[in-house]
Amino acid sequence: MNAVSNAKWQEGIKHANLSAGYRILLLEDDEELAPLIIRFLEERGCSVAYAANGSEFMKAIRHRDYDLIIADVVLPDASGFQLLEQFRNQLNCPLIFLSALSSVEDQVTGLKLGANDYLVKPVDPHLLWAKIEAQLRSVGNSAPPAAGISFGPLTIDLVSRQAFVNDTSLALTTNEFDLLQIFAEQPARLLSREYLFRRVIGREFDGLDRVIDMRVSRLRKKLDAIADGVAIQSIRGRGYSLNTTHGSH
Structure with a gap:
């Protein structure tokens, strides 16, 4: 992650003054970026669970419900695309891909598999937050999940x-x-x-x-x-x- 991206995240963290209370699962193997995203979200009142690879992701979704998932595509032991395809029926919340894969084909693939949005790295943290809020507003206005x-x-x-x-x-x-x-x-x-x-x-x-x-x-x-x-x-x-x-x- 470059210095400009790091500075944007630090600035976003410093000016946080919201209290959202969302439960978010972050699937991200970048050891520099992940802590910044976590802190950025926690400063906004979110409860953040973290998975660094596909194996940890599979454990995380079995033990807790989330309001939203942010997922990388390229992981050390799996593909975010494959994980979404495999667990699509088990996920009852929006999923946003956050990936360095920037081609139109990759973005179309992610959306066709059922992702709610696809953001290309480096992403402005305020744009990510706006996307999160937009997805959760949409969920709040939709019908409740089947009981x-x-x-x-x-x-x-x-x-x-x-x-x-x-x-x-x-x-x-x-x-x-x-x-x-x-x-x-x-x-x-x-x-x-x-x-x-x-x-x-x-x-x-x-x-x-x-x-x-x-x-x-x-x-x-x-x-x-x-x-x-x-x-x-x-x-x-x-x-x-x-x-x-x-x-x-």
């Missing part, structure tokens, strides 16, 4: 974190509920063990860990106990999918 998921006889209440099959309550652990939610978000779709591992554990699958198989097995038994409901089907070597049973057990 539940339904698939056939399965109903999931995301607020109370309860699940029902044919109005019968499922006694699920926290891990089992999280896993069922992932399946219900993409019903009848084949989900690979690698995908489930990243979503559930927050890191890449090493090919040996059987934790996903064990959790799927426990969840499957609870679903199978209710007739004419839903079941997790496995395709050897490929993964799992959630389907209705249509009376067959």
